[in-house]
Amino acid sequence: MAVSPLHPAAPVRPPAARLDVEDLSLQFGGVKALDGIELHVEPGSITALIGPNGAGKTSAFNSISGFYKPKTGRVLLDGQDITGVPARDRAKLGLARTFQNIALFRGMTVLDNIKLGRHAHLTTGVFDAFLYWGKARREEMELRAEIERDVIDFLELDHIRNVPVAILPYGLQKKVELARALAMRPRILMLDEPVAGMNREETEDMARAILDVRDEWGVTVLLVEHDMGMVMDISDRVCVLNFGRRIAAGTPAEVRANPDVIKAYLGGSGDPRKGADPAAVSEVA
């Protein structure tokens, strides 16, 4: 990449964070969404949270990002207890997430959406904003340069940077959401079904982007996904939930062969000798 005088010297990459979830329980009225789950995500790793529909994956995600208040349990970021920290303050701690249903701001362009990712780290106030030519302008120019180099170039979004997000195709919208999460300078990136509804090509594109992000940025990635092929391909570790409980955790190979996991997805006896093919697990979405 050519270094232009506009670009600051070196990219700012915060160190990847470690995530620990201990004994997390979540209840909605009488429904127990999560029942004492445990999760350990190594810094810089790609960990996938999988399970059949209704297993509690999104509930776990929402508890970790601060939207649901868990009944019991703790969420620890680099050993720091963030269970009581409100959702909007977790961004500053380096926790970034994307959404299942795209949560981009439809009234803005790609560039503005991405810039918003950095919101928590900027300091322009109302009065600076009104005056603009001074502090606000400087901050905006730095922000622009940084985002262009780190995010837009990286994810190859330069040709659509001024396009309103509302008219973008689904796959590109998901990429913009990833871009915005990256602009938050995350220490841990939580991706909620990053390839949902994508075709083969888009899925490979996104999978490659996630791997690039982890390799170049060194950020920890935690993702929820149904696409088994993609999960098994890129994850370092996989954690399986069912009915709000953790039923398996380990490398993709270990999990794939685990009889409890097979049973959860395929039902039935779960005895591998009785015809259930472990490889078939990767086909079940």
Place this chain on the structure above:
Amino acid sequence: MAIEFIDIVETSLAGLGTGSLMALTGVAFVIIYKATKVINLAIGEMLMIGAFVFYGFSAGLALPIWASVPATLVVAALIGGVIERTMIRPLLKDNPVSVFMVTIGLTSVLIGVVELVWSAEPRRLPEFLPQQPVLIGDAFIPSKTAYSFLIASAVMAVLITVFAFWRGGIALRATATDRAAASSVGIDVPGVFSFSWMLAATVAALAGILVGSVGGISSAMGLFGLSVFVVVIVGGLDSILGALIAGLFIGWLEAMVGRFLGGEFKLLATFSILLIVLVVRPYGLFGTHEIERL
């Protein structure tokens, strides 16, 4: 000045009378909200239109009461249906703020129409309720207030029963919660929309007739709607029972404040209740707090 017990009783009863009309109008608001999730800021003006249409039939055309009242209700239903079809339905799929702002525009239009046709002067409705003050124990209640209370209560009782037991009530709630799902189980969603607005307009018009017969009619009648907004917020935007209870309470409160502190303080008291509720229990006594799915 010694405050006599009988004074308190009489004021309370009168307050309950007005309160029942606030409750009735609140129920009209809730019907619309339950079915279409629309916050109808024009409910006070719909009440006003009902009162003036009644005036047009009973005073203008000098029709007898047994013809004027049904005619008013029919016209009100038509107006409600037209409003829903032309102004509300096109925007229901959009941002809820847009529909809300349409109802704001509607208040302006309705007030303008009334002032255009009948001028801004207050008027009196023809007398049709019995004149004799009603006696409860030692307390006197103006007859119109008492009869309004009875009529309003009866109508609300019917509505509550119908919504609780009739499957149409469930259809209403289903439509509000998820239109696509309701449609796919065979509920006539546009039909539910029309019906709810027509019903609400009719109920509001009835309230308008009663409010008008007690206090006269004018193009400023919509102010009654301010108290009704507080009623539905206190009771819960989607709770008919809440509107009933909150309506009686606010009506009683306004009457007491008006009698013992002065008429100018009535709205102040009502808005203080609004403030307290917003801080302590924003979804009202019986409203449902929807947890947003992420």
Place this chain on the structure above:
Amino acid sequence: MRVATAKESYAADQGLFKTDTQKVWFGLLLAALVLFPLHGSNYWMFLAVLVMINVISTTGLNILTGYTGQVSLGHAAFMAVGAYTVAFFDGRFDTPVLLNLILAGAVAAFIGYLVGLPSLRIKGLYLAIATLAASVILGFIFLNWTPVTGGLRGLNVPTATIMGIELATPDRLYWLVMPITVIMVLAAKNLFRTRVGRAFIAIRDRDISAEIIGISLLKYKLTSFAISSFYAGVAGGLWAYLFRVVTPESFPALASIFFLAAVIVGGAGTIIGGIFGAVFMTLIPEFLKLSATALVPWFPDASIYLAPVRAIIFGLLIIGFLIFEPMGLAEMWRRTRRYFALWPFRT
């Protein structure tokens, strides 16, 4: 047709003016604003000043409703607060004009903060009801707090005097109002080039995502409301200097609807929309007045219908634009520009 408009630096891409042509047009506009008073008659000068006051007020409401998505039904009440503040301080203490205007904005912003605190904590249209309640309560205060507000008779406003020059007529007041309007509109535009403005739009579009990004909903909604009230207060203060008297009748309930209509008609969420809306809505009552006078030979008392017809038209404008042209006059303007930018090609 517009060609060769690619930018060569990020700074150019983020500038106020995207093309040289735009800079030229803006320059012409400024020139027109300066030269206009030399040719305007008293009536046009009055209208121009009124339009600009409404531009300030509409821009303020646009920031709150158009950009942040919060509906206020009491905007006119905040203008009244500004008007009374100016009347009070200039009348009682003879304080300088600019100070009075800043006070007008600050007092209005403060009251906005108080009103917003309980009602903006909850999602939904509670702010609308709260501002409705606030305008009723404020109306009550204006009418009854006689020692300060003059009660029913209101307050007389001294002539705005800057450095000894009395701005007694509209064509003189123009030189105070015009620069203030330009500055405040520019400031609003700047707001949306920074993270503050972006946060407002994010809250309007999808507040849950905004929270995840780290935007405090309450803080930014309150800020937006305070800014909007500040603009209303300043506009109200200038209004007081124009009309020279403030009474409880100066800002009736219909006035709040007027500004809401201006935002919607002009184009919610664009600065230029605020300007279009203010101009359009200010000219409507004037146009109606002229029509009523013109109709006198056939309808001698046409003018008594002015008030209700105005109300109906405001309401129909809101409803009509929301249904048929929700992005307002600004969108119609954009379409025209696109047409000429692409001409002779069609799309």
